[in-house]
Structures are given as C-alpha cells and as structure tokens.
Amino acid sequence: MSAKTAAKPGRKTSSMFKDAKAFSSFSVNDLPKANEFYGQTLGLKISETAEGLELSLAGGHPVFLYPKPNHTPASFTVLNFPVKDIEEAVDELTMLGVRLEKYNQPDLKTDEKGIMHGPGPQIAWFKDPAGNILSVIEEE
Secondary structure, X not given: OOHHHHHOOOOOOOOOOOOOXXXXXXXXXXXXXXXXXXHHHOOOEEEEOOOOEEEEOOOOXXXXXXXXXXXXXXXXXXXXXXXXXXXXXXXXXXXXXXXXXXXXXXXXXXXXXXEXXXXXXXXXXXXXXXXXXXXXXXXX
C-alpha cells in the first residue's frame, strides 16, 4: 500500500484486523516428514490437527503447515530463526544432517559453511524436506 493510498482523506479503514491473532502458513508435501524435521531435527513444539501441523514458536507466533499434493516449494524464505551466534547455529544444523544452501551470485555470496557475511546481518539458508527455504539470521 502506498503512502498516498494510506493517507487518502475519507478512506474507510477496517478495525477488525488490528487485533486479529494473525498467523503465517505454508504448504508441505509430506506431513510426517515435516513433523519429524520441525519437531525432532529443529526441536520445535508441534501440535497436530486434522488440517496439518501448528508450530509453536517463541514469542507466541504460530506457523501452520498444511499438506498440498501439488506442493511447489517457496522460492523465497518462509521462516527465519534469529540466533545469537550464527556460526554455532550453522555448525549445529550441519551436525544434525541439515544441508546449508551455498550461493555464489553477484549480489549473494556465502562462505564454505553457507553463511552470508553482510551487508546487513549474517544469514544462512537451508531447506525443509518439502524444499521450502528457511534461514538462521544473527541478531545484531
């Protein structure tokens, strides 16, 4: 939404969304594999429902994973995990058998571990079993 659109005098504004407990969701192609990866490998608290899996993240922000037979992995980062020490987080992911993504593009380069060092925060990307892109990002 542009600043012009937001500032239009007389424009009606909804009040029903500002207090809604919004949550994010994305699809996976195999719920049991997702349950194992997010619950066991990453150690997140998971609630199973008839519709899918709810990840309970720190801060009370749930993320819902739903099955989709014709799932196409997201081509962008769907979930970021802030960490205090990115080197430690990447080493732990590697120890758990998670493969970090490596990039060597003009505007996106990672080191041998898969960590991008600036500009901005240090970040490393990895994929879930459905091919969705996740990241660990060092808090500044």
